[in-house]
Amino acid sequence: MPSSLHVIGHQQPDTDTICSALAYARLKQAQGVDATPARAGEVNPETQFVLDRWDTESPSLLDDAAGEQLILVDHNEYSQAVSGAHDATIVEVVDHHRIGDIETSDPIYFRNEPVGSTATILTQLYEEANKTIDAQTAGLLLSGLLSDTVVLRSPTTTDQDRSIADHLADIAGVDIEKYGKELLQQKSKIGEKSPRE
Amino acid sequence: MPSSLHVIGHQQPDTDTICSALAYARLKQAQGVDATPARAGEVNPETQFVLDRWDTESPSLLDDAAGEQLILVDHNEYSQAVSGAHDATIVEVVDHHRIGDIETSDPIYFRNEPVGSTATILTQLYEEANKTIDAQTAGLLLSGLLSDTVVLRSPTTTDQDRSIADHLADIAGVDIEKYGKELLQQKSKIGEKSPRE
Ligand SMILES: [Mn+2]
Ligand SMILES: [Mn+2]
Ligand SMILES: [Mn+2]
Ligand SMILES: [Mn+2]
Numbered sequence: 001m002p003s004s005l006h007v008i009g010h011q012q013p014d015t016d017t018i019c020s021a022l023a024y025a026r027l028k029q030a031q032g033v034d035a036t037p038a039r040a041g042e043v044n045p046e047t048q049f050v051l052d053r054w055d056t057e058s059p060s061l062l063d064d065a066a067g068e069q070l071i072l073v074d075h076n077e078y079s080q081a082v083s084g085a086h087d088a089t090i091v092e093v094v095d096h097h098r099i100g101d102i103e104t105s106d107p108i109y110f111r112n113e114p115v116g117s118t119a120t121i122l123t124q125l126y127e128e129a130n131k132t133i134d135a136q137t138a139g140l141l142l143s144g145l146l147s148d149t150v151v152l153r154s155p156t157t158t159d160q161d162r163s164i165a166d167h168l169a170d171i172a173g174v175d176i177e178k179y180g181k182e183l184l185q186q187k188s189k190i191g192e193k194s195p196r197e
Numbered sequence: 198m199p200s201s202l203h204v205i206g207h208q209q210p211d212t213d214t215i216c217s218a219l220a221y222a223r224l225k226q227a228q229g230v231d232a233t234p235a236r237a238g239e240v241n242p243e244t245q246f247v248l249d250r251w252d253t254e255s256p257s258l259l260d261d262a263a264g265e266q267l268i269l270v271d272h273n274e275y276s277q278a279v280s281g282a283h284d285a286t287i288v289e290v291v292d293h294h295r296i297g298d299i300e301t302s303d304p305i306y307f308r309n310e311p312v313g314s315t316a317t318i319l320t321q322l323y324e325e326a327n328k329t330i331d332a333q334t335a336g337l338l339l340s341g342l343l344s345d346t347v348v349l350r351s352p353t354t355t356d357q358d359r360s361i362a363d364h365l366a367d368i369a370g371v372d373i374e375k376y377g378k379e380l381l382q383q384k385s386k387i388g389e390k391s392p393r394e
Contacts, residue, residue, distance in 0.1 A: 093296075097304050099287075104296040112307040128325070 003068050005091070006038040008059075008082055009118075010075035013039050015047045015183075016144035020073040020118040021059050023141050024094060027122070028071075030131045035071065038062040040082035046147065046186040053182075054139040074118040076100045076110075094121055116154065116161035119144030123164045138171035143183060151180030200265050202288070203235040205256075205279055206315075207272035210236050212244045212380075213341035217270040217315040218256050220338050221291060224319070225268075227328045232268065235259040237279035243344060243383040250379075251336040271315040273297045273307075291318055313351065313358040316341030320361045335368035340380060348377030 007025040009017025021037040028035035037059035043051070051058055062068070066084035071092040077100030078085055090102055093110045096118050102110075113121050119141040126133050133141070145165050149157045152165060169176045204222040206214025218234040225232035234256035240248070248255055259265070263281035268289040274297030275282055287299055290307045293315050299307075310318050316338040323330050330338070342362050346354045349362060366373045 090296075099290075099299055099301040099305060099307055101298075101300060102296055103298060107294050107309065107311040108296060109311060110296055110307060110309040112304065114304040114306060 003089070005033070005035045005069045005071065006062055006065070007035050007071040007073060008038040008040055008062060008065070009073050010080040011040045011082065013041050013043065013047065014074075015044075015050055015147035016117045016119055017074040018043060018047045018059060019050065019140040019144035020094070020122055022056060023119065023122050023137050023144075024071065024073055024125070025059075026137055027126055027129065027131055031129060036060075038082075045189045046183065049186040050140065050143040050147075050183070054136050054143070056136060056140060072102070073122075076102050076112065078102070094118055094125070096121060114158070116152075116157045117145040117148035119148070119168075120158075120161050120164050123168060133168070133171055135172050138168045139174065142168040142172050142174070142176075142179070146176070146180045146183055147187065151176070151184060200286070202230070202232045202266045202268065203259055203262070204232050204268040204270060205235040205237055205259060205262070206270050207277040208237045208279065210238050210240065210244065211271075212241075212247055212344035213314045213316055214271040215240060215244045215256060216247065216337040216341035217291070217319055219253060220316065220319050220334050220341075221268065221270055221322070222256075223334055224323055224326065224328060228326060233257075235279075242386045243380065246383040247337065247340040247344075247380070251333050251340070253333060253337060269299070270319075273299050273309065275299070291315055291322070293318060311355075313349075313354045314342040314345035316345070316365075317355075317358050317361050320365060330365070330368055332369050335365045336371065339365040339369050339371070339373075339376070343373070343377045343380055344384065348373070348381060 007021045009021050025035045025037035039059045039061055043058050062082055064084040065082045066087035068088045069091050070088045073094050076093050076095045090104055092108055095112045096115050123141055149161055152162055204218045206218050222232045222234035236256045236258055240255050259279055261281040262279045263284035265285045266288050267285045270291050273290050273292045287301055289305055292309045293312050320338055346358055349359055362373055
């Protein structure tokens with residue numbers, strides 16, 4: 001089987017990881033690159049709420065990345081990556097964390113910025129590529145941004161996050177505080193599941 | 198002595214490394230950040246020609262980076278970095294090579310692109326920051342770009358390099374082929390020095 005190009009976030013995916021995989025795969029497709037969104041684990045309740053709210057299918061589970069081509073979003077260390085990542089080819093990284101242990105043999109696009117979410121950076125990448133963000137994609141990106149920054153209240157929140165959140169909320173047609181509140185209610189449900197479930 | 202912020206390229210500096218350190222330090226200064234250009238070794242004859250041609254002083258030599266803050270340009274591995282880099286704080290990276298072994302404890306700006314020169318990326322950073330590139334800085338950036346791409350003839354040359362070279366040549370007021378020829382003549386002098394010199 002020939003290798004495919006997957007856009008994938010970290011294990012134990014959060015909303016920023018899933019929404020970034022979806023949004024970046026869409027940007028790649030808009031640029032004529034055959035990339036599919038993937039996930040490295042189960043979708044949590046907050047993220048499921050977001051997917052339902054924006055009428056979007058979950059990325060499919062990639063359980064072994066060996067031999068595949070990967071665009072990593074929202075992480076840049078092997079310990080957090082999908083299983084098999086060591087035997088995959090990392091072709092791009094977009095993230096907002098400390099610089100980890102990814103090394104490559106060829107030059108690749110690696111974009112890490114000290115901002116509140118990967119979604120923030122992806123919004124800029126859409127702009128730099130002159131590609132329109134539709135309402136659905138804006139809703140997903142906004143969800144990743146608001147989830148990671150606790151509705152712009154976390155100490156990691158930058159001015160860039162704030163102005164990009166405004167822009168995304170405009171396109172998505174939601175009110176940041178109102179939608180953020182709904183999201184936080186879902187967040188509080190994470191961990192509520194009993195071990196039996 | 199409090200630590201200072203240095204913009205610095207690799208050991209055995211080439212024209213892209215020196216010109217990128219100069220141009221990025223200028224951008225940082227234009228953004229109100231107190232950054233100074235530095236070098237990790239002797240300036241080669243090609244680069245000296247470029248500095249003379251664009252009436253620019255060489256960055257000063259940093260012989261021990263321990264305890265300092267570093268913005269790395271044109272490299273992203275410790276083996277190529279200024280001595281003491283392991284005991285410095287890496288606060289940013291802008292490069293066009295394979296991803297190396299730099300790890301950080303905090304999120305930083307890390308921008309690597311598979312293009313012909315670091316100067317190509319820096320030209321984009323000026324544009325993204327909405328800062329004007331003056332003729333002198335354009336001349337330096339063009340020199341880094343043309344040196345690394347062997348006047349746009351190396352297999353690493355991308356369409357982006359070509360269009361950015363045109364843009365820089367316009368600002369600098371030079372003809373790419375004519376200036377490139379002068380530069381290549383200097384390049385051929387590298388290694389001509391006898392060991393006695
Ligand atoms: Mn995450
Ligand atoms: Mn994140
Ligand atoms: Mn170099
Ligand atoms: Mn270079």
